[in-house]
Amino acid sequence: MPQPTIGSLFAGIGGFDEGFEKAGYRTAWQVELNPTNRAVLADRFPHATQHEDVRHCGANNLQSVDVITAGFPCQDISNAGSRPGNQHTRGLQGQRSGLFWEVIRILQETQPRWVVLENVVNLLAINDSRDFQTVVRALADSGYVGCWRVLNAQYFGVPQQRRRIFLVAGHHRMPPIELLADAAPVDAIPPASQSQPWPRPADAWAANTLLANKAGSQIAMGCTTFVAHPNGWHQMVERQRTSDDDGLCLGLDASNLAEAFAAGNAVVPQIAQWIAEKLIKAH
Template sequence: MIGIDLFSGAGGMSLGALSAGIDVQQVVELDKYAASTYLANHTPKYGLFNDDIRKFKSSKIKHRDNEGLIIFGGPPCQGFSTSNQRTRSSSNVNNWLFEEFVRLVEEYRPDWFVFENVKGILETEGGVFVQRITERFEKLGYTTSAKLLSAAGFGVPQKRNRYFIVGSLNGTTYDFPTEKFDKIITVQEAISDLPALVNGASDCYVTYNKNIKSSYAKSMRGKLKGCHNHLVTRNNSLIIERYKHIPNGGNWENIPDSLMRNYADSSRCHTGIYRRLSLDEPSVVIGNYRKNMLIHPTQDRGLSVREAARLQSFPDDFIFKGSIGFQQQQVGNAVPPLLAKSIFQSLLKQ
């Protein structure tokens, strides 16, 4: 089956599709740094359109009669996020970019589509966006199925929920894969083998210096001797001092008041701020983890790009481009590849 990835970001969904056996040949992504990362890891036959999707014109993709075509992707989700109340409404123009996804489904008429977004899309404006999207697809003749899935149930060491709408042009009702929680991957299993770092570590490449202790870490390493992107934002001494007071699973509430005086009212801080990850659980959501100051479970520093990528299920041979800030954004915005892989594997069986 041939794939077209819209709003690709760094390529997490494409990685899942490729791992499942889908030949991703056309890609659209606006951000130049995410596009650079995508092309450093994938080589789509028809290239990557690095511009506003509203300027993208559908092109003829050559494929044999027995090859199916699938369009997949996740329109920008920041406006639907439950943590973004300010722009979480129909007045946010970026919330309407799903219309471009629908447009290209109408132009290409793929056998299947997979539409992905955050849980918040179900709640924004009373669900008007989900209703509108579903109606548009069904008017085009697609049989749709939808479900909210937990990434942790598909081998991703992270408590992350994503909403999927899958559509079939041939009348097939898509059966979602079953979540499995009997073997949850923990933070310790995911990142404990990676080299220890100091605050602000900036070496682009580091060699592994610990034995592999989990099958998950082994799968992430592959046959590599070391990894790229094991980089950490440099925090000032006050922030590092705050980190020292936070236990596994704790947050800003564990910080002494004397260290929080620069906040007008520290009691109003979000519970996700200054969160130290728990070793024996999956990670909390890897979103804007630098801004939220997610803390390493045993070291007094923020997460490295590679650690965050591991918690998203990106293997260590996946290279992120751009400055550290852009790398962090790419990782946080991505669809976990292992979650995407499960979706596509199930689709191909059907």
């Protein structure tokens, strides 16, 4: 059998692509607007054709694939993007998250066997759940039926609380039931009151990893997680002296920030691989 293929909309730095390729798929094409992200994609997926704007893509320039993945923009859906005084974000009516309709258009034009969508969990609740109903109805009207599930990165070997909703649908066919009814073991979460060794190294806290806190693209720089070392004042002095003498940054520079946002917006490859391993059996 030929190797199954995927096409990646809103590809970012290739989280979906990485996971699906580890499961046995080949990435045929990627659509990504950010030039920095496209440079990462070109380096990691040289065999894939790159496109820049989802609004300019369709059956006229996209190769037929078995699966289309799309982590469509969440800025108008996420709680992190809301503003004080706005009890309702714009959702699918927003300029960014409204690009979901480009996904639907491309599905109707190319009709892949499967589609996998990803977004923040707030998609389930925004605008009194009407937007999620719209997503499901739009997929069904395009011939796609399936299931959805909230998956947390912490159960896939990633040291981060990162809950995201994934929708998997097939063209006139249901996806494998294992996507909903798996019996994989889940490790117990230690209680917050559990005693911790002291002093605790800074890199032992998940909050000090690149993807910290509720916002995936945020590094904890306040007192969200306070790491204390007895008699450690001299370390702060030495760090300041190093910054003054050698010009080393105490915080984030432009490249650090770009990396943090790219990683924060990416789909966790381990979760993508888990989904892909279920779908590839259906080929």
